[in-house]
Amino acid sequence: MTTLPDLDSHQSQELNLSTADYSLLTDLYQLTMAACYTGEGLEQRWASFELFVRRLPEGFGYLIAMGLAQALEYLEKFRFSSSQIAALQATGIFAGASDRFWSLLAEGRFTGDVWAVPEGTAVFANQPLLRVEAPLWQAQLVETYLLNTLNYQTLVATRAARLRNVAGEQATLLEFGTRRAFSPQASLWAARAALAGGLDATSNVLAALQLGQQPSGTMAHALVMALSAVEGSEDQAFSAFHRYFPGAPLLIDTYDTIAAAERLAEKVSSGEMELTGVRLDSGDLITLSKQVRSLLPGVSIFASGDLDEWEIARLKAAGAEIDGYGLGTRLVTGSPVNGVYKLVDIDGIPVMKKSSGKLTYPGRKQIFRSFAGGKVKADRLGLVTESPLNEQALLQVVMKQGERVQPPETLAAIRQRTAASVASLPEQTLRLDSPVSVQVEISAALQALTEETEKRRRVSGLPQATAKDAK
Numbered sequence: 467m468t469t470l471p472d473l474d475s476h477q478s479q480e481l482n483l484s485t486a487d488y489s490l491l492t493d494l495y496q497l498t499m500a501a502c503y504t505g506e507g508l509e510q511r512w513a514s515f516e517l518f519v520r521r522l523p524e525g526f527g528y529l530i531a532m533g534l535a536q537a538l539e540y541l542e543k544f545r546f547s548s549s550q551i552a553a554l555q556a557t558g559i560f561a562g563a564s565d566r567f568w569s570l571l572a573e574g575r576f577t578g579d580v581w582a583v584p585e586g587t588a589v590f591a592n593q594p595l596l597r598v599e600a601p602l603w604q605a606q607l608v609e610t611y612l613l614n615t616l617n618y619q620t621l622v623a624t625r626a627a628r629l630r631n632v633a634g635e636q637a638t639l640l641e642f643g644t645r646r647a648f649s650p651q652a653s654l655w656a657a658r659a660a661l662a663g664g665l666d667a668t669s670n671v672l673a674a675l676q677l678g679q680q681p682s683g684t685m686a687h688a689l690v691m692a693l694s695a696v697e698g699s700e701d702q703a704f705s706a707f708h709r710y711f712p713g714a715p716l717l718i719d720t721y722d723t724i725a726a727a728e729r730l731a732e733k734v735s736s737g738e739m740e741l742t743g744v745r746l747d748s749g750d751l752i753t754l755s756k757q758v759r760s761l762l763p764g765v766s767i768f769a770s771g772d773l774d775e776w777e778i779a780r781l782k783a784a785g786a787e788i789d790g791y792g793l794g795t796r797l798v799t800g801s802p803v804n805g806v807y808k809l810v811d812i813d814g815i816p817v818m819k820k821s822s823g824k825l826t827y828p829g830r831k832q833i834f835r836s837f838a839g840g841k842v843k844a845d846r847l848g849l850v851t852e853s854p855l856n857e858q859a860l861l862q863v864v865m866k867q868g869e870r871v872q873p874p875e876t877l878a879a880i881r882q883r884t885a886a887s888v889a890s891l892p893e894q895t896l897r898l899d900s901p902v903s904v905q906v907e908i909s910a911a912l913q914a915l916t917e918e919t920e921k922r923r924r925v926s927g928l929p930q931a932t933a934k935d936a937k
Contacts, residue, residue: 489546490553492610497554500603501563504570509603514811514830516594517612523621523801527901528588528891530627530884531595532659533619535585535874537612538865541578544608546571576604580865583833585875586623586662586883587860588891590903593833593847594861595620595805602812609807618652619659621803626663627888628775629793631896632782638790640682641668642770643798656798662880664888665793677877684745684768690720701729708739715743715768723754724761731761743789747771752786759787772796776898816919827912828919833860834909842890848909 503509522529551571554560560567578600589595595616598605629639641660647653657673667682668674674681685707693703704716718726723746733739743766746754751769758767769781770792778791808826809817816828827847834846834857846857863871894902908916 486547487550488540488611489544489607490550491614492607494559496607496609498559499606500570501560501567503602503606504567505562505564509566509570509601511602511813512599513602513605513809513813514597514599515605515609515807516810516831517596517598517616517805517807518594519591519803519805520824521591521804522903523803525801525898525901526624526628527895527897527903528590528624529620529803530623530663530887531583531587531589531616531620532585532623532662532880533616533655534582534596534864536615536619536655537582537596538580538870538874540611540615541576541580541608541865541868542870544576544604546574548572570603574604575868576600576608577868578604578865579863579867581861582864583860584862584880584883586880586887588842588887589833589860590845590906592827592906593845594831597810597830597861599830613805613807615655617803617805619655620805621800622656622659622798623663623884624803625775625797625800626660626665626793627884628898629778629791629797630664630885631888632775632779632898633791637788638766638768639665640790640792641665641670641797642683642792642794644668644670644673646795647798652798658877660793660797662877663884664881669792679877684715684743685717687717687720687747690717694720700726704730705739713740713742715745715766716741717745717747718758719746719748719754723749724757727758727761734762734765741765743768745770745792746788751781751788752784755781755787756785766790768792770794774800779898816915818916818919818923820920820923827908827916829912829915831861831912834858835860837890840890841892842895842904845904845906846909847906847912849911849915852909852911 500509519529551568578598580596580598582596583589596612598608633639641657643656644653647656653670654673657668657670658677661668661677661679667679669681669683671681689707690700690703693706694700697703697706700721707714707716716730718730727744730739730741730744734741741762744758744762745768746758747770755767755769766789767787768790769788772795773791773793774796781788808819810826810828811817811830818828819826830850832848832850832852834848834854836843836857865871888896892904895904
């Protein structure tokens with residue numbers, strides 16, 4: 467294993483990230499492979515890589531594709547600065563790399579094409595969310611970042627879509643995951659993916675403002691405890707908060723939830739207070755919500771506290787009187803989306819991976835989706851050379867020669883597509899318990915190419931055949 471030289475103590479504490487650093491935000495082997503390609507004179511060969519998941523996370527019947535906007539922004543800005551190149555050279559790892567490799571980094575940018583399913587589209591296992599067609603060195607170097615943004619945002623968007631489907635359209639769903647997200651950058655991506663996946667708002671102020679949205683939230687127990695201690699009572703804490711935020715929802719479970727609700731009910735009934743909502747963050751949410759509803763019939767009840775789609779389904783089934791939910795830890799963490807990025811074609815030669823349990827299909831592919839009665843009937847995974855058969859082709863060209871072919875979509879448009887995608891899925895695919903994914907058929911042409919590619923590999927004894935054989 468290669469060991470990098472130690473950085474001085476001051477540098478080692480500075481792990482800040484800007485868009486100028488993105489080209490180096492990659493795994494070492496991407497760069498070593500690019501150096502090898504260059505040394506062998508292969509760096510400009512036209513390569514196609516596809517990003518897909520081999521299997522869905524356990525308990526998931528579908529995924530909602532997300533993260534394309536950030537992927538395209540990254541590809542547009544893909545550059546290596548002189549200081550980045552100097553830092554790579556200083557490691558000593560690339561002592562054997564050719565001069566051509568360094569000039570390639572210094573002069574290069576992403577010049578390839580990208581095909582992708584639109585954000586908010588439901589996809590299944592072995593279906594490409596995205597395909598990169600570019601010179602080999604470029605297509606290789608961008609793998610890590612593309613997987614990072616698409617894997618994570620797809621996870622959060624899918625969880626958000628499931629939460630919305632379970633909670634129903636009338637429920638208010640807020641994203642509260644910033645403090646549990648894996649990094650500050652991840653918290654911004656999580657907020658975006660959650661909103662695009664169907665949630666109403668985020669408590670992350672920076673994310674909301676960057677997305678042109680209104681941030682949303684309530685209060686923490688700290689305010690109630692601090693003001694109660696200093697000013698004398700929980701009621702005085704509530705009154706103080708309402709002086710600055712009239713009618714705002716109040717967190718009522720710091721001490722005694724029902725006692726707080728009873729006192730608030732008296733004030734609301736007497737006209738002394740206007741109250742739009744209360745929040746419950748602990749305890750038996752079923753029993754408490756019913757009791758609070760009886761005391762405050764016209765006030766919205768909001769629940770939080772490690773909730774997910776299964777818990778919301780349980781609460782609803784038990785008749786809990788809850789109008790909205792705050793979603794945090796389980797939304798922005800949980801079972802990962804294990805997307806992979808695999809070479810499928812090099813200079814027109816189809817290639818495939820044959821490892822046990824990790825088979826990939828060769829060639830550049832398209833997803834053909836058919837509908838019946840407004841619901842997804844089946845998907846066909848085929849080659850780009852095939853024509854739709856009363857089907858919708860899902861992969862669209864989104865970048866040509868390193869330039870976007872259309873402006874970025876609005877969050878509202880992506881959210882609307884997510885809702886339509888989920889509504890089009892069969893009930894068995896949407897259910898939380900033992901979901902059944904939509905059937906994905908392998909087209910006859912793709913099956914034939916797979917068999918031909920494997921036969922050629924066996925006959926040659928080599929991992930790659932000639933272009934003549936491929937034809």
